[in-house]
Amino acid sequence: MSENERKPYNPAEIEPKWQKFWEENETFKTDVWDFSKPKYYVLDMFPYPSGVGLHAGHPEGYTATDIISRMKRMQGYNVLHPMGYDSFGLPAEQYAVSTGNNPNGFTEKNIGTFSNQLKELGFDYDWSKMIATSDKDYYKWTQWIFERLYEKGYAKYVDMPVNWCEELGTVLSNDEVIDGKSERGGFPVVRKNMKQWAIDQVAFAEELLEGLNEIDWPESTKEMQRNWIGKSDGVEVDFKIVDGGEFSIYTTCIETIYGITFMVLAPDGETVKSLMPRIKNKEDVEKYIAETLKKNDMDRTELNKTKSGCVLEGIYAINPVNGKEVPVYIGDFVLASYGTGAVMAVPSHDQRDFEYSEAHNIPRIQVIDGGDVSKQAFEKQDYLGKGCKLVNSEEFNGLTVEEAKEAITEKLVKMGVARKKINYHFREWIFARQRYWGEPIPVVHTEEGEVKLLPESELPLVLPELEDYKGKNGKAPLENATEWKEYDKNGIKGKRETSTMPGSAGSSWYYMRYIDPKNDDEFANQELLKHWLPVDLYIGGPEHAVGHLMYARIWNRFLYNEGLSPVKEPFKKLVHQGMILGSNGIKMGKRFPEFVVNPSDIVRDYGADTLRIYEMFMGPLEASKPWSKQGVEGSRKFLGRVFFYFSNPENIVRQGEEGYNELLEEHKLIYNQTVKKVTDDFETLGFNTAVSQMMIFMNAVTKGKCPLEYAEGFVKMISCICPHLGEELWEIFGHTGTIAYESWPTYDEAALVVDTVKIGVQVNGKVRGTIEIAAEAEEEEAINKAYEIASVNKAIDGKPVRKVIYVKGKILNIVAK
Secondary structure, three states: OOOOOOOOOOHHHHHHHHHHHHHHHOOOOOOOOOOOOOEEEEEEOOOOOOOOOOOOOHHHHHHHHHHHHHHHHHOOOEEEOOOOEOOOOHHHHHHHHHHOOOHHHHHHHHHHHHHHHHHHOOOOOOHHHOOEOOOHHHHHHHHHHHHHHHHOOOEEEEEEEEEEEOOOOEEEOHHHEEOOEEOOOOOEOEEEEEEEEEEOHHHHHHHHHHHHHHOEOOHHHHHHHHHHHOOEEEEEEEEEEOOOOEEEEEEOOHHHHHHOOEEEEOOOOHHHHHHHHHOOOHHHHHHHHHHHOOOOHHHHOOOOOOOOOEEEEEEEEEOOOOOOEEEEEEOOOOOOOOOOOEEEEOOOOOHHHHHHHHHHOOOOOOOEOOOOOOOOOOOHHHHOOOOOEEOOOHHHOOOEHHHHHHHHHHHHHHHOOEEEEEEOOOOOEEOOEOOOOOOEOOEEEEOOOOEEEOOHHHOOOOOOOOOOOOOOOOOOHHHHOHHHHEEEEOOEEEEEOOOEOOOOOHHHOHHHHOOOOOOOOOOOOHHHHHHHOOEOEEEOOHHHOOOHHHHHHHHHHHHHHOOOOOOOOOEOEEEOOOOEEOOOOOEOOOOOHHHOOOHHHHHHHHOHHHHHHHHHHOOOOOOOEEOOHHHHHHHHHHHHHHHHHHOOHHHEEOOOOOOHHHHHHHOHHHHHHHHHHHHHHHHOOOHHHHHHHHHHHHHHHOOOOEEHHHHHHHHHHHHHHOHHHHHHHHHHOOOOOOOOOOOOOOOOHHHHOOOEEEEEEEEOOEEEEEEEEEOOOOHHHHHHHHOOOHHHHHHHOOOOEEEEEEEOOOEEEEEEO
16 A cells, blocks of 8 residues: 555544444443453542533543553453442432422433543443433442441431531531532522431541551542541540530640630530520620521531630639639630530640630640740640650649649549540441432431331332422422322331432442442342452542541441451552643633533544544643643644554564564664553553653654564554554454454563663763663773774863763763863
8 A cells, every 4th residue: 555545543533433332343342240350440529410411521531541441352351341420419409409300310411411521531431331320220339238237226317417508408528518608609508407317437447547557549648537437535524504504525634634715615515505594695695606607517616717616704613623603605616516606715735725715815824844835835746756754733743744644533433533545536328318309318208207128129229210409498308299208118117218329329339239230139249249349459539538538447346347248448559530620720610611611622623532532641640730732732743643654554564574673673773662661661550651652652662663563562562552543553454353452562671781881972061972782881892992983082182181971871971171
């Protein structure tokens, strides 16, 4: 075929051709029962199928898993690489409220759009295993697992403070509330007590902490989880209130108890309610409480920069260690739902308390020597382990902090007013939303006030069709399903639960269902779970560090304890891909729509393979990187060059043809270096440097011809990044069928040993020639070789050599003056 007759690289023709081939031949369908090969389970955090479809950030992580999946398949693994949808979500709910239409049709349409976009990017997903959390055949088993959690006492129906949004008619999690308003819609949110379904996360705290030591996750993510669990060893102490009543505090700094000058209670706690008749400034207190109820927990704690509070006039607490009376305040930074809902305030040794005392003109008492407390607190990170001693602490004066901790605790325990205790920052996981679009909770509230689980034969409990999807008067939308909510079966009469599960429910176990998605008898076959779990590689955004990733670990650990999961931890290796920014260096989004990149536009203009290789070449997978149109164009040119060279039969020399053995020898080093580097880089997800090595290989071989063996090895490697291009070139080489199951190229270690090298010869820092010498040649040999070059001798021009700088295999610099 002449150069003029050859077709140019045309992704618009090549890519649909191979996508059709893969679909028709079920190329990537995994036989999960094939135990003859080693398994490799690679997983993406599955997306919510929004109406806008994919954005440029999605393909980055998906391409990374796709490359690994394709390489592992070539290396002889039985690979499972599924995709599905976390399809219960608030946008579908709002669509239903505004249109009156069932959100299921809206969701299915979005799933179709998302799936088509993923398919046009050439990902090797096994679409026969696709799941959606809103599919009743899937959420049947979400409900089934919930029932097991309830039977074991981990799912509870309890009174607890929640973030209530009247406009949305639902409870919101802390991360759905910003500055006292709903993240979606900006509606007012208040704190109120409600009967709520909750999962007892704290019960799993120790197992979750222990499990972090067994998994290959980013240390930053593991640390976030440790901090979120927030384990601490301390003492719980009882404080009497003057004229009756008491409360408890928990502290890890019992050594500072003599420094208490005030106490702070949660404004929305039961203790304050019980004290209200005795509070002299009731109006001020009630006003402060009302303001507090407009804030979510995050605003009151981590994001709280103010020192607001209100004294409870007429209320004093008694310090049990010395009998002193101290005033009592309320402060929004104390939560009724966390710990005891009360804190002791030691302003000389806690900076928050110091600032609070400054704002409210409260005195301070220093009880640990060694720091100046006139301008800031002398805190535990400053005094622990430093030999600091107690002062102003009666019989404990002169003891080191460490000695005092034990002695003061012992005294209070003997008095019967204290207990050693382990505490956790962790709280219950609120497991209900007053929304329609979520898994129905499979329980009945009987007329006798009991909670009854639905029998398994009645699962799935399917969402009913409604005429109106908006909740009324603060009640859940399912309250509108008047017939559906009434229950009268098997001698049980009552009302169904009308709250639904949170969006995090279905995503807490989906990695199990992918393994056996059509099973009607159990959530997944136990033999298959034993073979396929844990997930070998999981890639997704860091924003899920203490949400989905924590919930999935909790559900898996529960199932493990019940003998229903074979592994303690579901995800063996976790990697977070970085964010792809707009070309303005800012996160793509509604704020700067002109900088948002639609992957479908890139596919249309440049091809899917160009998008894939560009996103892998932008920089390290974990780093955030700005979009560059010039970078896309450069990637397209590179692929055009690869196609142009390898599709020309005149550039490829086959075994037996003239010059074949000579070309094998000529390119042996660069080919073996490339196979080794690409293999190693793929294994460590260093895709940008793997692409760089492929470019180096292309620069070397395109100076002449390439032996078919090396051409095929290169195409196998690049096919993992650019699968359509790889398949097309494989076919041009004369093969039938797919490249996907071909053997991964290997390299010869011996061929990586360089016998001779070419190095530059400099005279006074300027290159005057090159020499070829043994890689380990000594300086004398290199200098003698250099003197054979006329241009080197001319540059020295008889001047005495003052210094020689020689680095083996790198450079020779002769300094002559």
